[in-house]
Amino acid sequence: MATMANIFTFLVWGILAMVILWRLVRSIRKVPQRKAFIIERLGRYHQTRTAGLALLLPFIDKVANILDLKEETIEVPPQDCFTMDEVNVMVDGVIYMSVVDPEKAAYGITHYAYAAMQLAQTTTRSVIGQLPLDRTFEERDHISVRVVDVLSETGRQWGIQVHRYEIKNIQPPHSVHRSMELQVTAERERKAMIAKANGDKQARINRSEGYKTELINKSQGEKQKRINEAEGKASEIVALAEATAASIEKLADAIHTRGGAEAVKLQLTEQYLAQVALLAKKETDILLPANLADLNSMLNAAGLN
Numbered sequence: 001m002a003t004m005a006n007i008f009t010f011l012v013w014g015i016l017a018m019v020i021l022w023r024l025v026r027s028i029r030k031v032p033q034r035k036a037f038i039i040e041r042l043g044r045y046h047q048t049r050t051a052g053l054a055l056l057l058p059f060i061d062k063v064a065n066i067l068d069l070k071e072e073t074i075e076v077p078p079q080d081c082f083t084m085d086e087v088n089v090m091v092d093g094v095i096y097m098s099v100v101d102p103e104k105a106a107y108g109i110t111h112y113a114y115a116a117m118q119l120a121q122t123t124t125r126s127v128i129g130q131l132p133l134d135r136t137f138e139e140r141d142h143i144s145v146r147v148v149d150v151l152s153e154t155g156r157q158w159g160i161q162v163h164r165y166e167i168k169n170i171q172p173p174h175s176v177h178r179s180m181e182l183q184v185t186a187e188r189e190r191k192a193m194i195a196k197a198n199g200d201k202q203a204r205i206n207r208s209e210g211y212k213t214e215l216i217n218k219s220q221g222e223k224q225k226r227i228n229e230a231e232g233k234a235s236e237i238v239a240l241a242e243a244t245a246a247s248i249e250k251l252a253d254a255i256h257t258r259g260g261a262e263a264v265k266l267q268l269t270e271q272y273l274a275q276v277a278l279l280a281k282k283e284t285d286i287l288l289p290a291n292l293a294d295l296n297s298m299l300n301a302a303g304l305n
Contacts, residue, residue: 020058023058023059024058026056026058027055027056027057027058027061028053028054028055028056029049029053029054029056029063030052030053030054031049031050031051031052031053031054032051033051034051034068034069034070035050035051035066035067035068035069036048036049036050036066036067036069036099036102037049037050037054037063037065037066038063038064038065038066038067038102038103038106039054039056039061039062039063039064040061040062040064041057041060041061042060045064045103045106045107046061048102048103050069064106065102065106067099067102067105067106068099069098069099069102070098071096071097071098071163072096072097072098072113073094073095073096074094074095074096074097074113074116074117075092075094075117076092076093076094076095076117076120076121076124077092077117078090078091078092078169078171079091079092079121079124079125081124081125081128081129082125082128082129083128083129083131083132083133083136084129084130084131084132085132085133087133087172087173088172088173089128089133089136089170089171089172089173090169090170090171091124091128091167091169091170091171092167092168092169093120093124093144093147093165093166093167093168094165094166094168095116095117095120095151095162095164095165096162096163096164096165096166097113097116097151097155097160097161097162097163098160098161098163099112099159099160099161100159100160100161101159101160102159103159104157104158104159105158105159105160106159108157108158108159109157109158112155112158112159112160115158116151116155116158116160116162119150119151119154120147120151120165123146123147123150123151124143124147124167127142127143127146127147128143133172136170137170140167140170143167144164144165144166144167147165148162148163148164148165151165
């Protein structure tokens, strides 16, 4: 019996020694990078240890919680939301957040990730309920900003920071989706018709402007042509007049020279006789003076003598 008692006592002391040794080993903890250990002493919060070695008092201190300080991605599951015009849509999203105060995250709320997801859903329903269906697709950024504002305001009490919230899908009912597709198709066709009409209008304007420019160019060319012809005729008349005046002047000077008058009379006589001969060849009736030999009287009658 004594031997059995000794063995039992030895086992008890061995177990106690192993427990104490285990506790001593566990009192030296290595905290990884971007992790936070929440340490409690006798059941009360004692301190928060970050990357490095953490020395604990055996049987007194313990690691109550280990928090990840890296940015987390939390999926917000699809939920039913009613728009302002009473259309039911399915909305889901994703939250990007991180723990900035480990003590508040450990003791401020039971499960901060689940709480953030629930708050994001309620805020999304509230914001979408203030928008008509058409604007819900255009106001994604507004909805995201509103959810981030609410989560950030509440997250300070939970020791978390919400960096952004993105809406993944806004899914309307099939009937509404079909109507929206028809509306989009009609709008696209309307824009195509307007674009075609504007193109035809511009083409007609361009053609009319081209025709107008052509007529202007033609009229200006015709005007310039007439001006040039008129100037040419005027120059011709002036040149002819000047030549005639010069010839008359020279003729007058020649007449006043010695023997000039007789030469002029002789030339005129020759021209007169040449014209008479020319008319005779054409078998034309000619009235001749009674005395063809008396040239002086003929010239006097013509005022040349």
